[in-house]
Amino acid sequence: MWRANASLVESCRLFYEADFITESDMDARIKREPFPPSPEMLLGTAFHAACEGTGTTDRVDGQNVIVSDGHAFSATDIAATLDHLEGEPEVPGEVVVMVQGGPMRITCRADYLSPYMVTELKTSAKPPDPLKHEPSMQWRVYALAYGVTRVRYVLVQLAQHHSGIYVVRDCQPVMHYRYRELARDVRIAAERLVDYAQTRGLAGYLEDRS
Amino acid sequence: MAITITKASDPIRVEHVVGLIYGDPGLGKSTLGFTAEAPLCLDFDMGVHRASNRKDTVRATSWKDCENIAREDVAGYSALLVDTVGRMLDALSVQLIRDDSKNGQGGGALSLKGYGVLKIRFAAWLNLMRSFGLDVVLLAHTNEKKRGDDIIWRPDIQGGSLGEVYKCAEFVGYMHKAGRDRVIEFEPGDGWLAKNPANLGTVTVPDMHVETGFLAGLITTVKASINEQTEEARVANLELDAVRFAIETADDAALLNEAVEGASELSTAAKAIARKLVMARAKALGLVLDKETKRYMDAPAEGEAPDVES
Numbered sequence: 001m002w003r004a005n006a007s008l009v010e011s012c013r014l015f016y017e018a019d020f021i022t023e024s025d026m027d028a029r030i031k032r033e034p035f036p037p038s039p040e041m042l043l044g045t046a047f048h049a050a051c052e053g054t055g056t057t058d059r060v061d062g063q064n065v066i067v068s069d070g071h072a073f074s075a076t077d078i079a080a081t082l083d084h085l086e087g088e089p090e091v092p093g094e095v096v097v098m099v100q101g102g103p104m105r106i107t108c109r110a111d112y113l114s115p116y117m118v119t120e121l122k123t124s125a126k127p128p129d130p131l132k133h134e135p136s137m138q139w140r141v142y143a144l145a146y147g148v149t150r151v152r153y154v155l156v157q158l159a160q161h162h163s164g165i166y167v168v169r170d171c172q173p174v175m176h177y178r179y180r181e182l183a184r185d186v187r188i189a190a191e192r193l194v195d196y197a198q199t200r201g202l203a204g205y206l207e208d209r210s
Numbered sequence: 211m212a213i214t215i216t217k218a219s220d221p222i223r224v225e226h227v228v229g230l231i232y233g234d235p236g237l238g239k240s241t242l243g244f245t246a247e248a249p250l251c252l253d254f255d256m257g258v259h260r261a262s263n264r265k266d267t268v269r270a271t272s273w274k275d276c277e278n279i280a281r282e283d284v285a286g287y288s289a290l291l292v293d294t295v296g297r298m299l300d301a302l303s304v305q306l307i308r309d310d311s312k313n314g315q316g317g318g319a320l321s322l323k324g325y326g327v328l329k330i331r332f333a334a335w336l337n338l339m340r341s342f343g344l345d346v347v348l349l350a351h352t353n354e355k356k357r358g359d360d361i362i363w364r365p366d367i368q369g370g371s372l373g374e375v376y377k378c379a380e381f382v383g384y385m386h387k388a389g390r391d392r393v394i395e396f397e398p399g400d401g402w403l404a405k406n407p408a409n410l411g412t413v414t415v416p417d418m419h420v421e422t423g424f425l426a427g428l429i430t431t432v433k434a435s436i437n438e439q440t441e442e443a444r445v446a447n448l449e450l451d452a453v454r455f456a457i458e459t460a461d462d463a464a465l466l467n468e469a470v471e472g473a474s475e476l477s478t479a480a481k482a483i484a485r486k487l488v489m490a491r492a493k494a495l496g497l498v499l500d501k502e503t504k505r506y507m508d509a510p511a512e513g514e515a516p517d518v519e520s
Binding site: 017087088090091092093110113114115116117118127128129130131132134145146147148149150170172173174175176177179180181 | 360
C-alpha cells in the first residue's frame with residue numbers, strides 16, 4: 001500500500017502545473033526532508049494558533065492583542081476571522097484511492113471540520129485570490145476524506161502595522177463544491193505522484209509501513 | 211415585536227442566487243439568459259438584438275446604468291441578466307478612475323487600490339440586486355489561459371475581478387459546443403472553470419424556443435439543492451451536538467463506549483470529529499483502547515501489559 005498526505009499530492013500537481021517547485025524540491029518533499037520554515041509560514045502558523053485560542057492576551061500600543069509564537073495579532077481581527085471558522089479544529093482524516101501498484105492511503109488534517117463542511121484557513125501577505133486554490137488537490141482530498149460536499153477556504157491577508165501588530169487587511173471566504181468526477185481527479189493526481197516517485201527511484205518513501 | 215429573530219436551530223433559506231455562464235460568442239448565451247424567469251437584461255455588449263427571444267432590456271453604456279437601479283425599477287422582474295459581466299466591470303473601472311485618479315495607473319487600467327475598490331463596489335451591487343428580490347445571471351465570453359502545458363477556458367473578465375466574480379457566484383457553467391449540441395459544463399474540468407453546488411454535471415441546452423423556462427429551471431434546481439444542503443447541515447449539527455454531549459459528559463469507560471456506539475450512525479465528517487473528541491476524553495479519563503474489542507477500558511494497574519493503545 002502507498003501512503004501520502006494531501007500536501008504531497010498537491011505539491012506534485014504544482015510541480016507539473018506551476019513552475020515554482022523544482023525537481024529537487026519535489027524529491028525532498030517525498031523524502032520528508034525537513035526544511036526551515038519561511039517567516040511567512042511561521043506567521044501563518046502563529047495566526048492559526050491564535051485563532052485556536054492558544055495565544056495569550058496582552059495590550060500593545062493601546063490595543064488588545066493576542067500574542068502567539070512571538071507575533072502580536074489584533075484581537076479584534078482574530079475575533080472577526082473566527083466568525084468564518086466553523087467546526088472542530090485540527091481533525092485528522094484519510095481516504096484510500098486505487099492507483100497502480102495497489103491502494104494509496106492519503107492522509108489529511110482539516111483546519112476546521114463541521115459535519116457537512118471543511119473550513120481551511122490560508123494566510124498570505126498578498127491580497128486574496130479566490131481562484132488560486134480552485135485547481136488544488138488539497139480541497140478535493142478533504143471532500144473525499146470527510147465525505148463533505150463543501151470545502152470553504154478562508155483567505156486572509158495579513159499586514160504588519162507600524163506598531164508591530166499584525167492586522168487582517170482582507171478576509172475572503174471562497175466555497176468549493178464536491179463534483180461527480182472529483183474522486184477520479186484525486187486518483188489521477190495520486191497516480192501521477194506514484195509515477196513520479198517510481199521514475200525518480202523514490203517509491204520506497206511512499207510505501208505505507210504503518 | 212420589532213425584530214424577527216431566526217433561531218440558531220432554524221434553517222435559513224437561500225431565496226436569490228448569483229450565477230455565471232460563460233462561452234464563445236454566438237453560442238446563444240443571451241438567448242439562454244432570456245429563459246430565466248421574468249428577466250431584465252443589462253446589455254453592455256450591445257448585442258442583445260441577436261437574441262431571438264429578447265425580452266426587456268436596458269442598453270447600458272456606463273456604470274451609472276447599474277448604480278441607478280432602484281427597487282421600483284425592477285419590480286415585477288425575477289432575474290437580472292448582465293450581458294456581459296466583463297464589459298460591465300470595464301464600465302465600473304472607468305467610473306472608478308473618474309471618481310478618483312488613484313484608482314487608475316494610466317492607460318485605463320486599474321491600480322491595486324482600484325481593484326480593491328472595484329471588488330467592494332461590485333460585491334455591494336450584487337448584494338443590493340439580491341435584496342431587490344432578483345437572481346443575478348452574469349454572462350461572459352471565454353478567454354484562454356495557460357496552465358502548465360495545457361490551455362484552460364476561463365470567463366473573459368479582467369484581471370483580479372474574475373476571482374471576485376467566481377467568489378460571489380453560487381454556480382459557474384462553461385457553455386460550449388459538443389458535436390451538434392450545445393452543453394453547459396457545471397462540473398469542474400481540466401480545461402475549464404466551473405462551480406457546481408447542485409451536482410448538475412453536463413447539461414445539454416435544449417431548443418430554447420421550446421424550453422422557454424430552461425434557465426429558470428436550472429436556477430430553481432440550484433436553490434433547492436443549496437437549501438437542501440443547509441437543512442442537512444442543520445440536522446447533522448444537531449446529531450453531532452447530542453453525541454458531543456454524551457462524549458464530554460462520559461466519566462467512565464462504560465459511558466464513553468456508549469457514546470462511541472452513538473456516533474456510529476453519524477456522517478463521515480461527524481464521525482471524524484467524534485473520534486477526535488473521544489480520544490481526547492479517553493486521555494483525560496486515563497482510559498485505554500483495547501485493540502481487539504475496540505472498546506475503552508480502565509488503564510491497567512502497574513505490572514499488567516494488555517494489548518492496548520492510548
